[in-house]
Amino acid sequence: MSEHLRVDAEERRVTVGEQARATGNSTPRATVNGTPRTAVDELPRTAVDATPDTVPVESRRTVVGVDRAVVSYGDRRVLRSVSLRVRTGEVVAVLGANGSGKSTLIRAVLGLVPLGGGSVELFGTPLRRFRQWARLGYVPQRLGAGSGVPATVAEVVAAGRLARRGFLRPSGAADRTAVANALHAVGLSDRAADPVSTLSGGQQQRTLIARALAGQPELLILDEPTAGVDAASQEAFAGALRNFVADGGTVLLVAHELGPLAPLISRAVVVAQGEIVHDGAVPEPAGHHADTDHDHVHPHGPEELPGLCIK
Ligand SMILES: Nc1ncnc2c1ncn2[C@@H]1O[C@H](COP(=O)(O)OP(=O)(O)OP(=O)(O)O)[C@@H](O)[C@H]1O
Numbered sequence: 001m002s003e004h005l006r007v008d009a010e011e012r013r014v015t016v017g018e019q020a021r022a023t024g025n026s027t028p029r030a031t032v033n034g035t036p037r038t039a040v041d042e043l044p045r046t047a048v049d050a051t052p053d054t055v056p057v058e059s060r061r062t063v064v065g066v067d068r069a070v071v072s073y074g075d076r077r078v079l080r081s082v083s084l085r086v087r088t089g090e091v092v093a094v095l096g097a098n099g100s101g102k103s104t105l106i107r108a109v110l111g112l113v114p115l116g117g118g119s120v121e122l123f124g125t126p127l128r129r130f131r132q133w134a135r136l137g138y139v140p141q142r143l144g145a146g147s148g149v150p151a152t153v154a155e156v157v158a159a160g161r162l163a164r165r166g167f168l169r170p171s172g173a174a175d176r177t178a179v180a181n182a183l184h185a186v187g188l189s190d191r192a193a194d195p196v197s198t199l200s201g202g203q204q205q206r207t208l209i210a211r212a213l214a215g216q217p218e219l220l221i222l223d224e225p226t227a228g229v230d231a232a233s234q235e236a237f238a239g240a241l242r243n244f245v246a247d248g249g250t251v252l253l254v255a256h257e258l259g260p261l262a263p264l265i266s267r268a269v270v271v272a273q274g275e276i277v278h279d280g281a282v283p284e285p286a287g288h289h290a291d292t293d294h295d296h297v298h299p300h301g302p303e304e305l306p307g308l309c310i311k
Pocket residue numbers: 073078096097098099100101102103104105
């Protein structure tokens with residue numbers, strides 16, 4: 001597809017399925033979080049479109065492409081020429097010490113902080129022209145789901161459908177099914193009618209993850225999804241993520257501690273002082289990092305992979 005046609009398609013907001021038919025490089029899925037996609041999404045698969053785990057990673061479509069990204073806050077350079085590629089079906093964990101630039105990298109991917117250099121592409125489209133936000137779900141860091149908002153769990157999760165159905169169209173059966181499936185995926189079906197403010201911190205975090213899942217995204221971006229979250233919620237989240245990936249989803253997440261997520265991670269990227277110092281297998285915890293009481297509040301020494309803390 002020519003660049004011109006791609007822009008045209010974006011501006012007309014064609015569906016994911018239509019664009020896939022035009023480009024032949026999307027990965028349609030029969031279901032997303034257990035909910036059937038629309039007919040237009042059910043397209044014949046090409047060799048590239050085959051189920052991700054049957055296609056070598058390096059041959060898969062790039063979902064997130066960061067090329068030599070530079071980000072500064074005022075005079076302070078926080079990301080220095082960072083490059084990162086996340087392909088369809090991968091679960092990439094961004095690891096590193098406090099303040100190393102992990103969240104800034106995620107914010108740069110989402111266009112929430114301006115680039116001082118380099119570029120970002122989402123689903124092959126330069127960020128400045130990207131409009132298909134329904135294709136991704138984002139759970140920011142430590143944001144209380146219920147802070148002062150008298151909404152029920154189901155209402156918060158239903159908000160995750162807005163990007164997909166538009167603000168003016170009333171919710172339909174597909175929306176209700178997607179919300180129910182997302183609540184089930186994170187183990188909160190029985191709390192649907194409760195005010196979010198009555199939930200524990202871990203359950204509130206799960207509510208936000210369900211909100212992202214309800215939008216049936218192809219890409220989930222999560223900033224420390226399990227930080228400060230109880231063990232039951234971490235397990236529930238790991239299960240939801242496992243199903244999301246099994247359905248063909250792609251995940252980019254920031255983590256200090258992988259915990260029950262560790263088996264799901266296909267690749268780890270370690271950020272130290274605004275640079276990527278490791279991109280590959282999940283590194284083994286070493287020395288005091290493996291201690292259960294290690295709380296990870298210090299910068300790490302140069303003799304080890306900086307910022308590495310995997311419990
Ligand atoms: N909006 C901002 N304005 C100025 N400085 C910022 C801003 N956001 C982050 N920083 C600084 O940029 C650096 C990188 O921050 P960032 O949040 O990306 O790190 P992080 O690796 O995600 O840290 P943590 O693990 O603590 O969340 C830190 O020194 C932080 O203080």
